Amino acid sequence: MTATPTQQANTFNPSPEAGSAVDIVRVRKDFGAAVGVADVSLTIAKGEFVTLLGPSGCGKSTLLGMIAGFVTPTAGRIVVDGADITGLEPYRRDIGMVFQSYALFPHMNVRDNIAFGLKMRKLPAAQVEQEVARAIAMMKLDGFENRRVRQLSGGQQQRVALARAIVIRPKVLLLDEPLSALDKNLRAQMQVELSELHRKTGLTTIFVTHDQGEALSLSDRIVVMNKGSVQQVATPIELYRQPANGFVASFIGEINALPPGRCEVKDGIASLVLPGAGPLVFPAMPAAGFAPGRQVRAFLRPEHVRPAAPGEAGPNIVTGKVDAHIYQGSHTITRVVVEGIGLVETRVTGSDIVAGAPVGAPLALAFDLGEAVLLDASE
Amino acid sequence: MTATPTQQANTFNPSPEAGSAVDIVRVRKDFGAAVGVADVSLTIAKGEFVTLLGPSGCGKSTLLGMIAGFVTPTAGRIVVDGADITGLEPYRRDIGMVFQSYALFPHMNVRDNIAFGLKMRKLPAAQVEQEVARAIAMMKLDGFENRRVRQLSGGQQQRVALARAIVIRPKVLLLDEPLSALDKNLRAQMQVELSELHRKTGLTTIFVTHDQGEALSLSDRIVVMNKGSVQQVATPIELYRQPANGFVASFIGEINALPPGRCEVKDGIASLVLPGAGPLVFPAMPAAGFAPGRQVRAFLRPEHVRPAAPGEAGPNIVTGKVDAHIYQGSHTITRVVVEGIGLVETRVTGSDIVAGAPVGAPLALAFDLGEAVLLDASE
Amino acid sequence: MRSFAFWSLVVALLTYMTLPTIVVLMTSVNPTEILAFPPQGVSFDWYAKAVSYPDFQLAFKNGLIVTACASTLALIVGSAFAWLIHHYEFRGRGLLEGVLWSPLIIPHFTLGFGFLLLGGAFRLQQGYVMIVLAHMVLVMPFVTRAVHVSLANIDPALARAAANLGASPWQVLTRITLPLVVPGMAGGWLIAAVLSLTEFTASLYVTGSRTQTLPVAMYNYIREYADPTVSAISALLIIATTLIMLVADRTIGLRRVLAIDTH
Amino acid sequence: QEKLVISTWGGNWKEGVAIVGKEFTKRTGVEVEYITGGTLDRLAKAKVARDNPESDLVNTTAHVGYLYHSDGLMEKLDWSKIPNAAKLYPMAKRSDYTVADYVYVYTPAFRTDLMPKDFKIDSWEALWGAEVAGKLGLPDFDPSHVIIAATKLAGVKPEEWDKVKPKLLELKKSIKAFYQSDATSQNLIRTGETPVQVLLNINGYHIQKLGIPIQIDVPKEGAVAGTDVWGINKNSKKKALAEQFLNIALEPEMLAKLCNFHKCSPMSGEAKLDPEIAKLPGIFTSQEAIEKGAIVLDDKTYATLLPQWKAWFTENMMH
Amino acid sequence: MLAKRPFFITFLAPAVLTAVILAAAIFEVLQYSVREFIPGSLNVGGFTLANFAALNKPIYWWVLADTFFISLLTAIFSLLASYPVAYALVRAKRDWVRSALVSLSITPLFTGEIVRTFSWMLTLGTDGFINSILRKLGLIDMPIQLMYTRFGVVVALVQFSMPVMIILLATAIAHVDRDCEKAAANLGASPTAVFWRITLPLTVPGILSGIVVVFAWTMSAFSTPQLIGGGKILMISNLAYLQGFSVLNLPFAATLSLIALVCALGSLALMKGVTSRIERRLAVH
Numbered sequence A, B: 001m002t003a004t005p006t007q008q009a010n011t012f013n014p015s016p017e018a019g020s021a022v023d024i025v026r027v028r029k030d031f032g033a034a035v036g037v038a039d040v041s042l043t044i045a046k047g048e049f050v051t052l053l054g055p056s057g058c059g060k061s062t063l064l065g066m067i068a069g070f071v072t073p074t075a076g077r078i079v080v081d082g083a084d085i086t087g088l089e090p091y092r093r094d095i096g097m098v099f100q101s102y103a104l105f106p107h108m109n110v111r112d113n114i115a116f117g118l119k120m121r122k123l124p125a126a127q128v129e130q131e132v133a134r135a136i137a138m139m140k141l142d143g144f145e146n147r148r149v150r151q152l153s154g155g156q157q158q159r160v161a162l163a164r165a166i167v168i169r170p171k172v173l174l175l176d177e178p179l180s181a182l183d184k185n186l187r188a189q190m191q192v193e194l195s196e197l198h199r200k201t202g203l204t205t206i207f208v209t210h211d212q213g214e215a216l217s218l219s220d221r222i223v224v225m226n227k228g229s230v231q232q233v234a235t236p237i238e239l240y241r242q243p244a245n246g247f248v249a250s251f252i253g254e255i256n257a258l259p260p261g262r263c264e265v266k267d268g269i270a271s272l273v274l275p276g277a278g279p280l281v282f283p284a285m286p287a288a289g290f291a292p293g294r295q296v297r298a299f300l301r302p303e304h305v306r307p308a309a310p311g312e313a314g315p316n317i318v319t320g321k322v323d324a325h326i327y328q329g330s331h332t333i334t335r336v337v338v339e340g341i342g343l344v345e346t347r348v349t350g351s352d353i354v355a356g357a358p359v360g361a362p363l364a365l366a367f368d369l370g371e372a373v374l375l376d377a378s379e
Numbered sequence C: 001m002r003s004f005a006f007w008s009l010v011v012a013l014l015t016y017m018t019l020p021t022i023v024v025l026m027t028s029v030n031p032t033e034i035l036a037f038p039p040q041g042v043s044f045d046w047y048a049k050a051v052s053y054p055d056f057q058l059a060f061k062n063g064l065i066v067t068a069c070a071s072t073l074a075l076i077v078g079s080a081f082a083w084l085i086h087h088y089e090f091r092g093r094g095l096l097e098g099v100l101w102s103p104l105i106i107p108h109f110t111l112g113f114g115f116l117l118l119g120g121a122f123r124l125q126q127g128y129v130m131i132v133l134a135h136m137v138l139v140m141p142f143v144t145r146a147v148h149v150s151l152a153n154i155d156p157a158l159a160r161a162a163a164n165l166g167a168s169p170w171q172v173l174t175r176i177t178l179p180l181v182v183p184g185m186a187g188g189w190l191i192a193a194v195l196s197l198t199e200f201t202a203s204l205y206v207t208g209s210r211t212q213t214l215p216v217a218m219y220n221y222i223r224e225y226a227d228p229t230v231s232a233i234s235a236l237l238i239i240a241t242t243l244i245m246l247v248a249d250r251t252i253g254l255r256r257v258l259a260i261d262t263h
Numbered sequence D: 001q002e003k004l005v006i007s008t009w010g011g012n013w014k015e016g017v018a019i020v021g022k023e024f025t026k027r028t029g030v031e032v033e034y035i036t037g038g039t040l041d042r043l044a045k046a047k048v049a050r051d052n053p054e055s056d057l058v059n060t061t062a063h064v065g066y067l068y069h070s071d072g073l074m075e076k077l078d079w080s081k082i083p084n085a086a087k088l089y090p091m092a093k094r095s096d097y098t099v100a101d102y103v104y105v106y107t108p109a110f111r112t113d114l115m116p117k118d119f120k121i122d123s124w125e126a127l128w129g130a131e132v133a134g135k136l137g138l139p140d141f142d143p144s145h146v147i148i149a150a151t152k153l154a155g156v157k158p159e160e161w162d163k164v165k166p167k168l169l170e171l172k173k174s175i176k177a178f179y180q181s182d183a184t185s186q187n188l189i190r191t192g193e194t195p196v197q198v199l200l201n202i203n204g205y206h207i208q209k210l211g212i213p214i215q216i217d218v219p220k221e222g223a224v225a226g227t228d229v230w231g232i233n234k235n236s237k238k239k240a241l242a243e244q245f246l247n248i249a250l251e252p253e254m255l256a257k258l259c260n261f262h263k264c265s266p267m268s269g270e271a272k273l274d275p276e277i278a279k280l281p282g283i284f285t286s287q288e289a290i291e292k293g294a295i296v297l298d299d300k301t302y303a304t305l306l307p308q309w310k311a312w313f314t315e316n317m318m319h
Numbered sequence E: 001m002l003a004k005r006p007f008f009i010t011f012l013a014p015a016v017l018t019a020v021i022l023a024a025a026i027f028e029v030l031q032y033s034v035r036e037f038i039p040g041s042l043n044v045g046g047f048t049l050a051n052f053a054a055l056n057k058p059i060y061w062w063v064l065a066d067t068f069f070i071s072l073l074t075a076i077f078s079l080l081a082s083y084p085v086a087y088a089l090v091r092a093k094r095d096w097v098r099s100a101l102v103s104l105s106i107t108p109l110f111t112g113e114i115v116r117t118f119s120w121m122l123t124l125g126t127d128g129f130i131n132s133i134l135r136k137l138g139l140i141d142m143p144i145q146l147m148y149t150r151f152g153v154v155v156a157l158v159q160f161s162m163p164v165m166i167i168l169l170a171t172a173i174a175h176v177d178r179d180c181e182k183a184a185a186n187l188g189a190s191p192t193a194v195f196w197r198i199t200l201p202l203t204v205p206g207i208l209s210g211i212v213v214v215f216a217w218t219m220s221a222f223s224t225p226q227l228i229g230g231g232k233i234l235m236i237s238n239l240a241y242l243q244g245f246s247v248l249n250l251p252f253a254a255t256l257s258l259i260a261l262v263c264a265l266g267s268l269a270l271m272k273g274v275t276s277r278i279e280r281r282l283a284v285h
């Protein structure tokens, strides 16, 4: 997994007086009988970096297409900088976009590609030249001005596409999976550059990806979508720690879904009673989702399950049989089958556990139930 | 990062009497002036699961093609089960292969696809039927026998391709990036199935991937290739802990490459003297690569660099300025710029650090130099 | 608005393309010998005359024989050639390709003339041999192209997969490649057949009085008479080729065979 | 089952031959098959099929008949086997190989409704007149008529046609279009495309019958005569049948039938035409009448001059 | 990639045989073109270059020039008329519209030269469809001259070559990356600007190959100039036929046929040169 720097993820505070850059109001798009995007509402603040994240076909590109004007919404409104642009033709929108395939004009050189938008705006030649030069400098493309786009590497093409989109000083910058065609190393590098570009220009940016690592590391806020609907809108940390539903929980990172159980409080101690296994006890009264008598499912990340120390005992320690060790270098995921609970993964840094519990051997696990997310069992 | 179970990675012990399944002896393939594969030698034991790992274009498919007989080596020999098959035509080799695109026959249904190899071997119809039924059952394809391959999902297609390859009971099974076309979840699931299949059949398997996570979690041994040459052949743990060179170190997982420095021993204490920063001290005498006076580069994984406790002091503590926090859910990578050393990444589980050291603030890091890999500085 | 103007233009252009066809269909049912628009009634007399005219009957029979032989030969040779150039690089390939594609640009009358003289040189001017050869050479590029396109659309890994499963080259050819190019071959054959059936210029040279094909017979008729019998026979040809093309589009995808991908 | 194969033109010409053919079949029980085509393409194809001829009998234009036999494509006729040939005018025996059965003429004609009221063509000279400018239609397959007419006007022999080249070039301004066949000839005049035409009298009558107002004039210099001939293909395997056919074709009654059908002049005084037809301009009932009203060239002169004429004509007049 | 070449000879042999036959036919033309013409006879004489010398007359230059001119006009008008149809054919949203457009525009290709020429004769004649309609509508008194004109010939030839042009253009248009057009619109280009600055330049290779193919095709048109031109419009094919089957000068007909072949190949080579230079400049495909 590639990771790159961004502003500290939870430091973004859209100032209320800045106003919103984009308002998506109950937007919907049907393709015949199929639903592309179902009733999405979303407000994006000026300067914010928002990521649309979701599996293939969930409607990310369709939503982006509606903002750019390539897709006409079946219903709803799109407001940019306070103006309703729902019916506006794409070429009047002043919205920059970078396509997954870059869509550079193959019959023009780098300079002409970048200058295209400015020429369309009929800017005087001198100003065009100046702005293009600025964009070329900013994207470190000096020396490539006269190259054909086919003569550029993937990363350079990417930068030309970015330069072309930002040189028109768009109100919003849309990025549709711009990194998915790049290989691991280039991708890491471009993530860095994207994030620097955002810092430098302060452009309101909507970024599309289906790579959760990319989304977590780059975004101010993430919009998780599935089957055309928004599942959750939150900062990366909220998303990871407080997924709103089972889909988000499993889509972001690894997670153990415990079987449904009942919330109980006895003697001031909150516990989760699993039918097939003993009750699990919450270390403190859990905040969200806990209500006595409620049927819930607990979701617990592998890093919140640890192999119990030898001889350790307590309410949240269960014993199972090691199913497999999945070595991942920096850590190992150990899969343990626990009766009444099922497959439980625990994440162990380093590979020390490997020697201690071979496949098939019993292993005791301690659940850090305080970190569990409780969601409705019916989900 | 997707992780799936495998046999415990370091438990594979090829018994010497089993003999080797595949011997690749100084094989080379030139494409005109370009080198596809340069002088590769490799011995694979019976039943072993070996992965060829390397960046795009490093020669993985070419090597596989030579084993399968689609590519004629420019030089060298390929021996399978003791017989030299270098000049043998592909259809006489008895080697199973799963292609990246699956290469299922679109004009046949699932059953006919699986039966194809057996029919080519002119087996009696009854036996063909029986073997096909077995393979269908093993790959959980019951009910799909009469489907056209276009009517199958990606995972099902993958299983048909596997069934088709194993039903002929090949001497070796070759898998050329069979999972790269699948999405994250399906990929994880197929990794499980691949590993179960290997356990059940005990087939000697050569697996090609450019995904290091996949390689680490599935393989008995990994062959890291670059530019046509083998860089290192080792078990996953060896590879992660003892990369043979800078390429392997950076290709597998994340790693900090410290600037070149000199090994010194003073008063029985081994240290690494970096020109721009103070000396770093080894906790014990380092085993590999350390020799007094030698110029080396130390490679240190982010998990072996930790933020120092407040007030903590010692020889291996350096202070830098936080450049970025890269939130990844289960952990955060914090990038710190240290004078004289450069960018250093530290891996912190959870996101506790985030509040403590905002971007731009100073942060002290402790290097666990005992875990460093020392490689020749000239590399 | 803009799109209305555009589509009007498209409709106008299509009208231009189809106008002569409509005119022929109109005159073919016109009862009088003299042209008149609109037609003064509907009569199928000209059709009766056309199908009972012995020259047309003979020419139609000749045309069928020539077309069947020429397009089938072209199918066999063209498919083999397409397979060859898809798979192999060899010395002289450029020259061979150049010669075999050349009928696409060599004027048909030059070609027809050449075959006439060649027939004279080999005393083969009687019978169908030269006509069939000329037609075959003329339509072969269409077969080659159609088959070549289908071959290019086959995942090369399929042949490898089959070899890997133990199929010999012959088995790969018959069990994998052939079934997969059948649509391309069928489409190429159909196009070749229709082109051969309607070929005129080269046929004018190579056919004899007894072996003349339908277009040549029509040409001769147009020169001798001026009544709508030719309209009727033209109408029949137009209807037949249109039907064939519609069927081809339905069954094997005309667009694919002609390699127009419209996504 | 034996069949006699006859090579002739398509259309009405074939139907005319078929009149004889039916009679032949009636008398001999032998079927007749016709293969049709243009004058010269039939010659070209006969040449390439020299050893194994497609047909037994050839029906073609007299001067083209010369090309056939000079190229060895025809059998010498045995007049003793064709007794009816004796009843023909002497001019009908064109050579040892060919015999003519009728005469037609190429002559000017015009649409009375599309030309000025008092327009008429009493001399070939009229074609050069201002009233004809851009209205004249000529055959593209045979430029001989206007060339012969021009030599006649100039009073020189056809062989000296070089002298009339300037005169011919002046005709260019009159020419509207060239026709390739009888059908296009009829079309051109019927539609008024070329209100004036040098045409085959036979076509002219046909057009008149369709109700189109045209006037056919025989100029005082005479119309240009043409004759069609019969010959037996060299190497024909049915020579005897062919001779039998020829004999029937040359019977005065058959000639009369044929000429009534085509509206042309028979090569025998014994063949009696319908009086209606005999009256038509360009129809002759005796050898003297032919020689007086028409310009007749001998086949060899015609055949050798024609290629030069055509070449010159295509190169200078048609563009 | 394979060590051996299965079926190489088996599959090569028929192709080679066909190529040899074709080459022999062309060789016969070449052979006849250097033989002496014997007037009044169909036999040819010995070796001579006189036939080529005979070409040096204004008429032949005219006919060649006219052939070139008509072919070029046809190619250009065919391009102009085909582009909108090809564009509609590729870009129509509804599948049935695309199918209908394909059928309508491709089928004329298969009706053959004679049927189409005959149809145009009926359409363009003095009593033909167009004149009748115009007269009925009272727009004209005298019929307009459409037949026997260069205009009429080009009108028929353009329709004749449109199917091929449409196929080539449609393929080129289909290969234009739609994202490039979207990107241009996104950068502020109006639909018109998108077309002129993106779509059209990106289809230049298709346009060029269309022009080349139609040009070469039209060079060899025979029955259309013959029947619609009515002998007034001569193209090189008509001249060759006239020489061969009317003058019976087979050697000269062969010479003209050869010239036509050389012109077709030559213009193709010339335009290919231009095309590849432009393509290289555009670096497209």
Ligand SMILES: Nc1ncnc2c1ncn2[C@@H]1O[C@H](COP(=O)(O)OP(=O)(O)OP(=O)(O)O)[C@@H](O)[C@H]1O
Pocket (backbone or CB within 6 Å): A031, A034, A035, A036, A037, A054, A055, A056, A057, A058, A059, A060, A061, A062, A063, A210
């Ligand atoms: N033009 C269209 N016609 C019909 N259905 C469409 C069209 N465009 C998109 N869809 C459907 O709408 C849904 C959303 O598509 P969209 O392209 O927005 O997904 P996405 O999230 O961008 O996926 P990916 O990650 O694969 O790009 C999908 O089910 C898709 O099949």
Ligand SMILES: Nc1ncnc2c1ncn2[C@@H]1O[C@H](COP(=O)(O)OP(=O)(O)OP(=O)(O)O)[C@@H](O)[C@H]1O
Pocket (backbone or CB within 6 Å): B031, B034, B035, B036, B037, B054, B055, B056, B057, B058, B059, B060, B061, B062, B063, B210
């Ligand atoms: N047929 C060929 N002709 C020329 N060069 C080739 C050919 N096949 C492969 N190569 C070259 O050989 C090198 C190795 O290619 P190969 O396909 O084995 O790489 P790979 O490791 O499988 O890459 P990937 O991960 O992209 O599949 C590459 O540089 C490639 O360009």
Ligand SMILES: [Mg+2]
Pocket (backbone or CB within 6 Å): A060, A061, A062
């Ligand atoms: Mg998308």
Ligand SMILES: [Mg+2]
Pocket (backbone or CB within 6 Å): B060, B061, B062
């Ligand atoms: Mg590969």
